[in-house]
Amino acid sequence: MSLLEIKNLTKRFSGLVAVNNVSLSIDEGEILGLIGPNGAGKTTLFHSVCGFHNPEEGSVKYNNEEIKGKKPEFICKKGIARTFQIVQPFGNLTLLENVIVGAFNRVKSFKRAEAIALEQLTYIGMDSKAYTRMKDLTFPEQKKVEVARALATQPKVLFLDEVMSGLNPSEVNEFIELIKDIRDRGISIFFIEHLMSAVMALSDRIAVMHLGEKIAEGNPEEVMKNKTVVEAYLGEEVSC
Structure with a gap:
């Protein structure tokens, strides 16, 4: 059983579907990377899981307990913590x-x-x-x-939203080692990042969002060679 299981999650803002029928799971001790172009719905997905938005449809289960629609403080007490894209x-x-x-x-x-x-x-x-x-x-x-x-x-699960953006290469390497060590302490990691070198160095699995939908999921090598991902986001295949 997964530690965190997201099923068919949908979040709308008036006529805009920001997250559309997204399903993901995170296991204990896993690092899951989430990538995609700006506006893909990545941060909205984080907000929807962590209680800052109330999704219209779908399910979010933590330790098999439904937490969709709960307040952020309730979800944090359960064991899910996060950082923000803007400090x-x-x-x-x-x-x-x-x-x-x-x-x-x-x-x-x-x-x-x-x-x-x-x-x-x-x-x-x-x-x-x-x-x-x-x-x-x-x-x-x-x-x-x-x-x-x-x-x-x-926490048992830590959400990191572009924690390495704006850092120089030395600082990025320091954060990569910190995130690995956090995982080694028994905390699962779900992170959004545009820096592909960091994504490749850290991720056990990678999920890709585009226009609110999950378009790919798998190990780093599979995802980086996925033609849909290359066309929507990468522009060219990334070396694994």
Whole structure:
């Protein structure tokens, strides 16, 4: 049985069908990459699974429990955390305070939340800046702290929305290793990314969306050679 199972999910905005009858599943310890052109419906799919949109049709089951239409905080408590395409820090709060917000998803004690937050900042190598304000960080540093905040919720599935966009090659490699290590800690990963080198380095499977629909799914080699994917998104086959 899959840890997360999405079946025939559909999300409409007035006359626009942003996600059309999409089915996907994620197993424990798996990294699933989601690719496709801008406007394909990838982030809308994330929003629909994580409770930020209420899909009109379909099913989302986590540990065989239906969660479609539930509030984001309910879904987060169940064990699904996410980052956002546009980093959303609390700019005037410190790194530690930002991550404490995530820790309160699981614990009520401030001291325990603080300990969890510091543990996650240490894990991403940012504990030396724990009392720095978020707005004083660089863009890549803010992205790392957002991952730490998501991890502080103690998820079983982590959704990452273009977490490597805007990073230089060295920073990308650092994130690739971080994501692999997160998976090795027993957390399944579902990520959106346009950087194909990262997608190929990380993905156990890849799903492809175009115009709101899933047009392909499979292992990286299969997907990169799929003619429909090449025509809709890649433009040319990617070396595996």
